[in-house]
Amino acid sequence: MAVGANVAVVGAGIVGLATAYSLQKAGAAVTVYEVGRPGGAQSAGDSRIFRHAHLDPRLTAFTTRSRRLYREWGDELGLELVSTGGAVALGPDVDQKLSGLAEVDGLDARRIDAAELAERLPLLAHYDGPALLDAGGGSINAAGAVERISARLGDAIVQDHVLTVRPTASGTVEVRTGTGRTEHDHVVVAAGRGTAAIAHGLGLSLPVHNSAQVRVTFRVAGEPPATLATLQDMSNAFGEPRVYAAASADRTRYGVGIAEEVPVNDDGSSVDPEVLDALADRAVAYVRRALPGLDPTPVAHIHCWVTSLPWGEDGVGVWQHDGVSLVAGNNLFKQAPALGEALATAATGGALPESLLASSRLGRG
Template identity: 30%
Template sequence: MRVAVVGAGVVGLAAAAALLDADHDVLCLDRTGPMAERSTGSSRIFRLAHGSADLVALAREARAGWRRWSEAAGRPLVHDVGCLVSGADTLAWTAAMRKAGAPYETVGADARIPARRGPDVALLDTTGGVIDAEGTGAHLTRRVGAAFQTRVVYLLEERGSGARVHTPEGAVDADAVLIAAGAGTSSLAAQVGLYTPTVLAHHVRFTFATTRTGPLSAWIDQSSGRMATYQHMARPGRWAVGGLLDHAATAWEAGRAEATRAAREAVLDYVRVHLDGVVPEVLDEVYCTTMAGLGDGFHLRRRGPFTAVYGDNLFKFAPLLGDLLARAVTEGTEEKVDYV
């Protein structure tokens, strides 16, 4: 089949690579370049821990895919430092891990995190860790190779039993189209009768210097009385912190500059009060546009030759998603599938 993949973030590239491995004729299009926008940055958290046993099981499948990708890349793409979960979701996520038969430990205040005071009780996802996002992008870009082109896609239309993808450089005809365009998915999917969430928000993650050495666990914290955060070692000597602010502060209508300012102030306050060995001076920031209100999991929508995928925190599922989407696009699937 001739397949057009719209979007070259980690999900689009993973699907394009899987389609190429299955000997399909693939063209992957993105308006900027590989691993831009929502997939940008040096690192991401990998975790098995989720609120449902089904997602834990899917994350285990994805972890096996990361091992295969690491072998093919000739370097570890996930650093096995564990992922600590503390606060409101701890009990529910522990129950889901137990139900799925996934390995975990219960730990206390001596956890390997740069906190002034660690949580009294936390879930340690021993299979979790930190994804080398830059290494992943390099690996997938090599795999996709000449099948990628920088092009703006402005219109999709159904043509007979196939599809036509319109770009300023000309139209591309395909048997099937995968829409994996992140924040741009909803506007493209709507052109072909597919609804995906349309409410967007701003999100910014900040990186700080740390004097802490040794392997530090990634950390998802929703402890009472303070801002919910996710944190991890982005690279040696660098600690990344993302804060989950009230929607009003990061709503699309607030504007990127104001949302970034609010996030920066909130995260800096958090670092000053709650972290130890982390210097409260921002060294770097990673901005992305997110779909507001989505939790963990991913969703597929299909109509005719078009398949759209959307969700939040999808990076960790990328190897699984690539294979799943390649099958969905070429073999067909239900019109609506939710993995939550």
């Protein structure tokens, strides 16, 4: 029963915000501790891709719950959180993706030809290879979601650094911050790159792998198109085997990233910042070849740490320990509402779906 529960959330990235919003709606007293700015770390930037296709069918099913919640939350918050432009994927694996999508009831996903592709993604150069459209996917308004949920949470977000989280003898959980010490019925740790360190303090070793990424934002040349799908290009038709791109909410900008992991040292420092420069240059070169509807001069860069789990690039898992839930994974923006809802339920006495326990390796493959 959420009413009256007193829960702390560590981290105001999209996962912590979604958890806190679910808790607030359920009537719990929630405090969110954030060392920096809400949405300032891995959740930074204009947009993200919402897609249903995943190698693990359990994750495909889980995304459908997230999609429904993004719609409901958009209505509550007065903002469309996922565009209606759809999500396009190119490459030899589209039939495999489609057969996975066909296993989940109610998903509108199909192969599309070059003419429909040109309508859905008018920025793209001519392409007549395999392409699929996930009509329920689209560009997530990442900045809008962070801003609206943070505003709803208001003073519940406290700017402070969490040093330790630990269960007390009286059955509560202590949060020790830079400026104080509080006790809560439950603590959810959704601290992105900071989660493994807090887990370590609890005696848990999370298999989180850190790397870095860059996404480059370009302006759409001319008038923004009426509809603009996201792009997942695994075709290599334009000289890059793995590219992701999504549109800003007003369709005037498109963020493009080459999906390649940039290594970081064990202590989190960068191995070689020039690798990020080289990836950004490759994104520009890709835009010149593949996306003639964009002005190829970058207008913004997002540099981010990426946390991932060993069982898959969309892998996600929750660890539970004496009143503390800790969440880790990658590509969590699309999962955040359903993940937040599940974490909020678990924080207020309900059960976490078994598939979300780290031992279930959700998102494997």
